Amino acid sequence: MLYSHTTPEQKRVAMREMLIPGAARQFPGAFNPLSAKLISEKGFDGVYISGAVLANDLGLPDVGLTTLTEVATRAGQIARMSDLPSLVDADTGFGEPMNVARTIQELEHAGLAGCHIEDQFNPKRCGHLDGKNVVDLETMVKRIAAAADARRDPNFLIMARTDVRAVEGLDAAINRAKALVDAGADAIFPEAMKDLSEFEAVCSAVDVPVLANMTEFGKSALFTRQELADTGVAMVIYPVTLLRSAMGEAERVLDAISADGTQESRVDSMLTRARLYELVDYEAYNRFDTGIFNFQVPELDIDSNNANL
Numbered sequence: 636m637l638y639s640h641t642t643p644e645q646k647r648v649a650m651r652e653m654l655i656p657g658a659a660r661q662f663p664g665a666f667n668p669l670s671a672k673l674i675s676e677k678g679f680d681g682v683y684i685s686g687a688v689l690a691n692d693l694g695l696p697d698v699g700l701t702t703l704t705e706v707a708t709r710a711g712q713i714a715r716m717s718d719l720p721s722l723v724d725a726d727t728g729f730g731e732p733m734n735v736a737r738t739i740q741e742l743e744h745a746g747l748a749g750c751h752i753e754d755q756f757n758p759k760r761c762g763h764l765d766g767k768n769v770v771d772l773e774t775m776v777k778r779i780a781a782a783a784d785a786r787r788d789p790n791f792l793i794m795a796r797t798d799v800r801a802v803e804g805l806d807a808a809i810n811r812a813k814a815l816v817d818a819g820a821d822a823i824f825p826e827a828m829k830d831l832s833e834f835e836a837v838c839s840a841v842d843v844p845v846l847a848n849m850t851e852f853g854k855s856a857l858f859t860r861q862e863l864a865d866t867g868v869a870m871v872i873y874p875v876t877l878l879r880s881a882m883g884e885a886e887r888v889l890d891a892i893s894a895d896g897t898q899e900s901r902v903d904s905m906l907t908r909a910r911l912y913e914l915v916d917y918e919a920y921n922r923f924d925t926g927i928f929n930f931q932v933p934e935l936d937i938d939s940n941n942a943n944l
């Protein structure tokens with residue numbers, strides 16, 4: 636009932652323990668708190684909270700318009716709904732190193748297990764698009780060092796994302812990844828890898844967990860969990876998959892209503908009322924309520940009292 640009973644501290648320990656090279660732990664992207672519940676129920680390893688989804692959900696493009704407050708608030712609402720650890724996309728860290736430090740403390744406070752900070756500069760863009768710009772290594776090292784220094788819980792995971800692959804090539808990305816680990820990054824997110832051999836090269840160059848981004852319609856093919864595990868990847872994200880699926884179906888049902896005058900043809904694709912209630916655990920709330928009101932109060936008729944309210 637209500638929220639997760641696992642504390643943020645416990646989730647951080649769990650995430651640290653599960654991120655073994657080659658484990659390819661799967662973190663689908665939740666687009667709201669309820670979808671985080673679904674991800675947990677289906678037995679996944681963790682929940683990813685995408686910056687693109689957070690921005691697109693507000694009707695905005697993913698170009699660095701969202702604020703730390705918006706991201707921390709929404710990520711906190713999502714994270715608290717699941718017993719699994721959540722990793723949030725903190726974009727460029729929302730400013731200069733001092734802002735990055737505050738970002739880390741806000742995300743810790745919101746109950747996240749970790750976050751990633753990237754080396755693009757604003758206006759940033761999806762890592763799988765052309766024309767990205769990255770800051771120099773010195774600036775990025777400062778961001779990561781500030782992040783590592785700011786955390787209060789040593790298990791809060793600080794992942795460095797580098798977008799350098801698409802700008803300067805694989806060797807530059809590997810060199811940057813190594814420097815960022817030296818600066819204090821606990822894990823590496825090499826963005827826009829072209830093929831499995833590139834993931835393998837990054838995994839063998841650093842001795843921290845490496846993330847693979849399996850976003851659709853991007854620069855990387857959609858490799859299977861096993862293929863990625865074989866390269867040494869520790870964690871796989873499906874950042875926008877659930878939002879794309881949900882919005883795809885929303886579009887189809889709207890088209891059906893306007894074409895047919897009824898949603899009847901799409902009802903089979905919907906979550907039933909019973910399944911929705913099961914997911915939000917109505918039964919537990921019902922038990923809770925019955926437990927509270929299963930006593931007699933002399934001279935007080937609860938039902939007629941309520942009727943007067």
Ligand SMILES: C[C@](O)(C(=O)O)[C@H](CC(=O)O)C(=O)O
Binds near residue numbers: 763
């Ligand atoms: C992972 C990512 O940073 C995100 O915000 O989810 C995006 C995903 C996407 O736009 O498809 C990315 O830059 O890859």
Ligand SMILES: [Mg+2]
Binds near residue numbers: 685697724726
């Ligand atoms: Mg992003």
